Amino acid sequence: MTITPKGFFGRKGFELDLRALSVRPLGAHGVRIRVLACGVCGTDLHFLRDSVDYAPLGHEVCGQVLETGAAVTRFVPGQQVVMEDVALCGTCDQCKSGRVDLCRSGFTMQDQPGMAEEIVLHENMLHDASGLDPVFAAMTEPLAVAIRCVEALGPDPGKPLAIFGMGTIGLFCAAYAHFRGAGPITMIARDPESQRNKAAWEAARGLGAQQAFYTSEKGWMEGIGFFPSVILAAPPSLAAQALKLAAYGGRVLACGVTLGEGKTAELDVNDMVWNKKSLLTSIAEPGLHFPLALSLIRSGRIDAGRVVTHQLPLGEAWELARLYGTDKPAVKTVIIPG
Ligand SMILES: [Zn+2]
Ligand SMILES: [Zn+2]
Incomplete structure (x- = not known):
């Protein structure tokens, strides 16, 4: 029996909704990952303060590979990875002209929340993050930004x-x-x-x-x-x-x-x-500089852990209202699906 993974959507008033995620086909280039850590971004807080409609929460993801599509050769089950939330396509006119920063047809999370148990991503969005503390690794995205x-x-x-x-x-x-x-x-x-x-x-x-x-x-x-x-x-x-x-x-x-x-x-x-x-x-779409961010975190040249003030299990994500709503003690919270 397969258990449907769950993930968080949110809207203004810090209204959080833990939903069962629809089962995604893996596809030849897909990678199914178990989320190990997901940073709560300023963008997520904007959704939780101002978005009328529910939006998927979380894109600063470190995860572990569960399953790979038939064409995937760079990743294997068990491997730890981090994710670009938007990855350049490599084939559009902009990418082919050396302006990869202008690519608008890249790979995305396709409305999956990173604050989730599992997600399915195109392999082009992923980087190896073996051996890193998942909480530190989840800081790759904001550091790259x-x-x-x-x-x-x-x-x-x-x-x-x-x-x-x-x-x-x-x-x-x-x-x-x-x-x-x-x-x-x-x-x-x-x-x-x-x-x-x-x-x-x-x-x-x-x-x-x-x-x-x-x-x-x-x-x-x-x-x-x-x-x-x-x-x-x-x-x-x-x-x-x-x-x-x-x-x-x-x-x-x-x-x-x-x-x-x-x-x-x-x-x-x-x-x-x-x-x-x-x-x-500057806006960080598509994601760039992930290799540099990873190497700075890995080598300790940038102590990514310094910005992380709070960690929460996925089931306690409702605490975000307190951490950012009233007394606002949090700088960076990382959700740990566990
Ligand atoms: Zn972010
Ligand atoms: Zn492109």
Whole structure:
């Protein structure tokens, strides 16, 4: 008898629904994996705060291969893997022209939640993650996202960098920018007294940031100075502030999005033109830089565990409402289906 695997869908108000997942055919290139660990992403929290319709939760997955399709040669049952939530196709005009970042016909999770017992994926989405702690391995996706942000911005080694936002992406941007030699690194968040930001600042310091400024503090911009590079890993509405902090010739990279309020910003384009400031964006579809992220985690050059503040069994995912809803102590929670 086969037992149907279950997985979580969620919508606004932190409404979670544990559903039986429809049985997926494996196909020649399919890989069935048992989920060992799945990080809760900012995107999942946007669904849980603002999405009217139920959405599948979780895409930061480390799993173990259960079964492989007939054509799969790179993976075997028992092997531990991590997953790109969108993998480039390799055959479209963009991929064939060397602009794989523009691929829009890649392999996806096809509405399966990563916060699940089992999922079926195309083999092109997977990377070997043997021997890694599954919780650390699940951080490959957010670290790869941050690598992409930092590479798109290209902060100079030895030059100051400011990062708005101390969520997982902001923290991993600090870690990777530090690894690349940028700095000093200044973190900017809202409230110094929130439990979450206290934990996040501990993580940021451990990952290479030097100082933090808080926008809830009066006159917080005084003395902060100007930065040749700024990362906005926070709501888009903060883009004007981020540009204000950019130095002459400075570059701001925005990667934060929201499904709720705060999608827009009023920019001083005059200031941007006169002072040669530019605004760039980055979104992690398709997934890139997974091999680098994996090797940085594996070698310990980036201590991925520092961002993980909470772990929850799959059956206790309802706790997310408390961890992110009211007292908000969590920076990164990892769900452990077990
Ligand atoms: Zn994510
Ligand atoms: Zn493509």
